[in-house]
Amino acid sequence: MKTIIVGAGLCGSLLAVRLAQRGHNVVMYEKRDDMRKASNDSGRSINLALSARGLMALERVGLKKTIVEDCIPMKGRLIHPLGGDTFLSPYSGRDEDYINSVSRSGLNILLLNEAEKLSNVEIKFDYNVTDVDLSKAHIKGIDMGGNEFTDDADLVIGTDGAGSVVRRSMMSQTTKLLFNYSQDFLRHGYKELSILPADGGAFKIEKNVLHIWPRGHFMIIALPNLDGSFTLTMFHPYEGETGFNTLDTKDKVKAMFEKYYSDLLPFIPHYLDEYFENAVGTLGTIKAYPWQAYGKTLIMGDAAHAIVPFYGQGMNASFEDVRVFDDMLDLYGDDYEKVLFNFQESRKENADAIADLAIDNFYEMRDHVDDKAFMLKRKLEMQLEQNYSDYYSKYSLVTFRPELDYNTAMLLGRQQDKLLLGIVEKESSDWNLADVMSQIKNLHTNFNNESRK
Numbered sequence: 001m002k003t004i005i006v007g008a009g010l011c012g013s014l015l016a017v018r019l020a021q022r023g024h025n026v027v028m029y030e031k032r033d034d035m036r037k038a039s040n041d042s043g044r045s046i047n048l049a050l051s052a053r054g055l056m057a058l059e060r061v062g063l064k065k066t067i068v069e070d071c072i073p074m075k076g077r078l079i080h081p082l083g084g085d086t087f088l089s090p091y092s093g094r095d096e097d098y099i100n101s102v103s104r105s106g107l108n109i110l111l112l113n114e115a116e117k118l119s120n121v122e123i124k125f126d127y128n129v130t131d132v133d134l135s136k137a138h139i140k141g142i143d144m145g146g147n148e149f150t151d152d153a154d155l156v157i158g159t160d161g162a163g164s165v166v167r168r169s170m171m172s173q174t175t176k177l178l179f180n181y182s183q184d185f186l187r188h189g190y191k192e193l194s195i196l197p198a199d200g201g202a203f204k205i206e207k208n209v210l211h212i213w214p215r216g217h218f219m220i221i222a223l224p225n226l227d228g229s230f231t232l233t234m235f236h237p238y239e240g241e242t243g244f245n246t247l248d249t250k251d252k253v254k255a256m257f258e259k260y261y262s263d264l265l266p267f268i269p270h271y272l273d274e275y276f277e278n279a280v281g282t283l284g285t286i287k288a289y290p291w292q293a294y295g296k297t298l299i300m301g302d303a304a305h306a307i308v309p310f311y312g313q314g315m316n317a318s319f320e321d322v323r324v325f326d327d328m329l330d331l332y333g334d335d336y337e338k339v340l341f342n343f344q345e346s347r348k349e350n351a352d353a354i355a356d357l358a359i360d361n362f363y364e365m366r367d368h369v370d371d372k373a374f375m376l377k378r379k380l381e382m383q384l385e386q387n388y389s390d391y392y393s394k395y396s397l398v399t400f401r402p403e404l405d406y407n408t409a410m411l412l413g414r415q416q417d418k419l420l421l422g423i424v425e426k427e428s429s430d431w432n433l434a435d436v437m438s439q440i441k442n443l444h445t446n447f448n449n450e451s452r453k
């Protein structure tokens, strides 16, 4: 069995490891040069939040333990309100539930190294795939010397990210495949800045949290790196007083930071240089269907479902794709029509669910993390999680319960949110936890009965 993987990013590299472990002959094509030789990360987030779904997939290939050693646990969001005192909003009432800051390139390199250890994996860097003959599992492209190349396999899997060429080949057969596609850009973009380590590699601000400076319609977040630095990401609109298009001179940028982020300024003396050196990235949601064609070609990861980064789940969902694909191979063996079709059917509604949750979280992180009803609901959720082992908030269902699919986590989580918001609106403290929990249990019973119908 020969499988061509297009794109050696996070999803493709993990997939290559898993398929090779199963005995496939894998040839992976990557349009960029080998990231182990050169840094080609410009404009991308340089660290990511890795959580239970991603870890479960990494465990499948035997790499969870190794990767966790290179992670920094983040136990909650440390909120820096404008003009107020910082406060911690834990991710969960359970100590064992936290997310991890991991280096994007570190993780990708580790996966590439693991893939290359396997004799049945070949990785071709600087090979730009330009077209796929979907029913024949045949690819065409251009190599680094400008020469055309072709290759054939039993199966082609496109893990070539949000701008996927494999997906574009599917789109060229729109009517035949009844191919649906949507792309929604946010009117916000992102730009990365950094806090450098203190002398000796110490962290200048709290290490084990995800920092947020929420400012209503825009915000900055920060994730820690192993060397003591932090990667800051500005999520700002393109237009308006604080928009990237408006902030085009040093004076304007300085005035904006002094007005909205004065508490951050002592930690980022070099921010003006970085602001003008680093590009603005776009943020969008891509939905497509179908994900497979003729039992021969498949897309997964961002190629099938690019989402905005506000739930920290894009990579986790892409890794989960690999685990579910592996489950489908267990279930349907060499019947690739069934493997591809059932993978697509089981993943599509879950990819749509996490896409919608990620948009919801954009508004929550930006506008609500420091609002009163939201903070009261979080307080009640914490108390429930601390006292009841079977209670999980919506965030915890999505982030810490990888055995539940995203769609179930979303539907159940939204119903719980509605119930808890109703409770905190009536009573702002001294909740009767036993009573709240019994209402949650009723909600679960109804939810399970409805799902069975």
Ligand SMILES: Cc1cc2nc3c(=O)[nH]c(=O)nc-3n(C[C@H](O)[C@H](O)[C@H](O)COP(=O)(O)OP(=O)(O)OC[C@H]3O[C@@H](n4cnc5c(N)ncnc54)[C@H](O)[C@@H]3O)c2cc1C
Residues within 6 Å of the ligand: 006, 007, 008, 009, 010, 011, 012, 029, 030, 031, 032, 044, 045, 047, 048, 049, 050, 127, 128, 129, 130, 159, 160, 161, 162, 163, 164, 165, 190, 233, 281, 300, 301, 302, 303, 309, 311, 312, 313, 314, 315, 316, 317, 318
């Ligand atoms: C600002 C930001 C922050 C994020 N934070 C998080 C987070 O905290 N947690 C999280 O889980 N996710 C996060 N994500 C999402 C995450 O980055 C993506 O979901 C993840 O990278 C998807 O992996 P992928 O392998 O599918 O695609 P990619 O990482 O985009 O990899 C695609 C690969 O395919 C290659 N390629 C493309 N076209 C071709 C071609 N024609 N021929 C050959 N090769 C090709 C590319 O060079 C690339 O190497 C974030 C995203 C952004 C933008």
